[in-house]
Amino acid sequence: xxxxxxxxxxxxxxxxxxxxxxxxxxxxxxxxxxxxxxxxxxxxxxxxxxxxxxxxxxxxxxxxxxxxxxxxxxxxxxxxxxxxxxxxxxxxxxxxxxxxxxxxxxxxxxxxxxxxxxxxxxxxxxxxxxxxxxxxxxxxxxxxxxxxxxxxxxxxxxxxxxxxxxxxxxxxxxxxxxxxxxxxxxxxxxxxxxxxxxxxxxxxxxxxxxxxxxxxxxxxxxxxxxxxxxxxxxxxxxxxxxxxxxxxxxxxxxxxxxxxxxxxxxxxxxxxxxxxxxxxxxxxxxxxxxxxxxxxxxxxxxxxxxxxxxxxxxxxxxxxxxxxxxxxxxxxxxxxxxxxxxxxxxxxxxxxxxxxxxxxxxxxxxxxxxxxxxxxxxxxxxxxxxxxxxxxxxxxxxxxxxxx
Numbered sequence: 130x131x132x133x134x135x136x137x138x139x140x141x142x143x144x145x146x147x148x149x150x151x152x153x154x155x156x157x158x159x160x161x162x163x164x165x166x167x168x169x170x171x172x173x174x175x176x177x178x179x180x181x182x183x184x185x186x187x188x189x190x191x192x193x194x195x196x197x198x199x200x201x202x203x204x205x206x207x208x209x210x211x212x213x214x215x216x217x218x219x220x221x222x223x224x225x226x227x228x229x230x231x232x233x234x235x236x237x238x239x240x241x242x243x244x245x246x247x248x249x250x251x252x253x254x255x256x257x258x259x260x261x262x263x264x265x266x267x268x269x270x271x272x273x274x275x276x277x278x279x280x281x282x283x284x285x286x287x288x289x290x291x292x293x294x295x296x297x298x299x300x301x302x303x304x305x306x307x308x309x310x311x312x313x314x315x316x317x318x319x320x321x322x323x324x325x326x327x328x329x330x331x332x333x334x335x336x337x338x339x340x341x342x343x344x345x346x347x348x349x350x351x352x353x354x355x356x357x358x359x360x361x362x363x364x365x366x367x368x369x370x371x372x373x374x375x376x377x378x379x380x381x382x383x384x385x386x387x388x389x390x391x392x393x394x395x396x397x398x399x400x401x402x403x404x405x406x407x408x409x410x411x412x413x414x415x416x417x418x419x420x421x422x423x424x425x426x427x428x429x430x431x432x433x434x435x436x437x438x439x440x441x442x443x444x445x446x447x448x449x450x451x452x453x454x455x456x457x458x459x460x461x462x463x464x465x466x467x468x469x470x471x472x473x474x475x476x477x478x479x480x481x482x483x484x485x486x487x488x489x490x491x492x493x494x495x496x497x498x499x500x501x502x503x504x505x506x507x508x509x510x511x512x513x514x515x516x517x518x519x520x521x522x523x524x525x526x527x528x529x530x531x532x533x
Contacts, residue, residue: 130306134533136379137218137367138473139211141204142460143179143360147211152477155459156506158488160344162358162461167322175331177343178322179360179461199238199264202273204363204466205318209274212314212365217379220279229282229310230271231301233293233317235465235520238265240323274316282310288465290520291427292390293317294364295468298528299388301368311370317469318363327359333398335431347462348489349428349455350435350497357429360461364469366476382476383530386513387416393523400434400519406441408525409517413445416529419513421451423484425475427517428455429462436496438517443499452509454502458488468518472528475514479532482510 138148143161145151154161162179170176186195186203189210195203245261263269268286275284283304287296294317301313330336337356339346347358374381389411393404405427413421427438442450456474463470478484483506490503513531520526 131308132371133302133305133368133385134371134374135366135382135476136369136374137212137216138365138382138476139208139215140362140364140470140473141181141207142362142463142470143181144460146184148473148477152474155456155474155485156483158459158486158505160459160488162343162346164343165322165327168324173327173331174338175327175336176340177346177358178327179358180322181361197260197264198273199241200320201234201238201318202264202270204320204361205232205270205316206273206277208318208363208365209314209316212367213278216367218367223312225279225281227282227311228280229284229304229313230275230280231285231287231297231313231315232268232271232274233287233297233465233469234267234270234319235288235290235293236319236321237267239321239326241265243323243325270316270318274314280314289524290522291462291464291467292518292520292524292526293465293468295516295518295526295528296390298366298385298468298472299390299526302385302388305368305370311373313368314365315368315469316363316365317466319464319466320361321464322359322361330359337430345489347430347458349430349458349487350439350494350501351490352492352494354430354432354435357431357457358461360463362460362463362470363466364473366469366472381533383479384533385528386531387412387529389415389527391525395523398521400437402437402440404523404525405438405517405519406444408527409441409445409515412515412527412529419531421513421515422511423475423478423514424451424453425471425514425516426453426455427519428457428487430457434519439497439499450499452484452502452507453499454485454487456485468516468526472516472530475516475530479511479514483508484511
């Protein structure tokens with residue numbers, strides 16, 4: 130099969146509007162979680178999230194087009210533009226029909242779903258916006274981006290909860306490996322910080338209620354963790370067939386050498402160890418069981434996930450466990466965008482030779498006893514990384530990337 134490499138990356142999250150400012154803040158242990166400003170939280174039990182602040186979608190879209198796209202699409206377009214610019218690919222210089230897109234989101238246009246449901250209930254269905262449906266569909270993220278860059282190859286979309294954009298990376302890689310395209314643009318985005326989004330997750334008791342101290346609310350692997358903190362943002366990666374990328378002199382960040390997917394078949398929201406372990410094992414086997422230098426863990430700061438993921442890592446690696454960290458303490462859990470964002474963080478960790486820290490780790494949990502990187506980032510040469518993403522419904526994804 131053909132080899133697949135990453136030649137462009139871009140991201141936006143609560144700590145920055147681009148990959149460099151975001152990664153710098155993440156490595157320095159800064160936290161983008163704060164009190165919610167997107168809506169009135171007076172009647173909510175959860176009042177904190179990792180919001181993207183001061184983002185103007187008109188910087189990446191024509192002002193007349195902004196109302197046609199939900200916020201998750203707007204954030205995804207921003208990340209896609211950065212990734213394409215970073216790749217050096219320019220319209221007219223690539224075969225449009227051999228360039229595809231794989232978009233992803235866990236929920237999609239929840240803000241517009243909420244808004245138009247209220248309009249329909251209060252003012253009648255005739256007042257619903259004609260842009261409502263196109264703005265809310267997950268695959269419209271890929272649709273908007275494909276139009277921007279005249280990408281006419283396979284147009285795919287993953288909607289697998291918090292594993293969505295990791296699955297999108299896997300599916301884009303498969304497409305190139307099997308000859309379905311020469312290049313694929315992966316875009317994962319999420320913007321579900323709204324009344325029903327926060328209220329819905331809170332009703333499940335999935336979220337942290339540490340409202341009095343937002344900066345320490347997301348605390349992966351810590352004994353006192355009480356749930357995840359919602360984040361929003363987007364990540365985008367340009368994947369290319371290796372020989373094609375080398376021939377055009379592209380900057381190659383890393384090679385996709387393994388990926389794995391699995392299902393728990395256990396419970397719609399409660400994870401188990403077996404499913405994540407099988408996804409990790411499949412990726413590890415495909416990659417040839419290399420030495421893994423760093424694992425960017427799913428690490429959600431929920432009691433069940435962190436314990437199960439720790440157990441799965443121990444089961445797979447035995448006594449030779451890589452360095453592990455979760456960056457969700459800094460930017461929250463970006464749901465369907467998390468996998469793309471964390472893959473980019475991992476790629477930049479390879480580039481800069483630094484492992485981002487797990488912040489807010491204060492109290493040891495006997496069930497979470499790995500060598501987590503805490504108390505600041507760790508400088509270390511990194512060649513190969515593993516990035517994990519697990520979602521509601523028992524859907525799991527894992528990718529392995531290697532420096533060339």
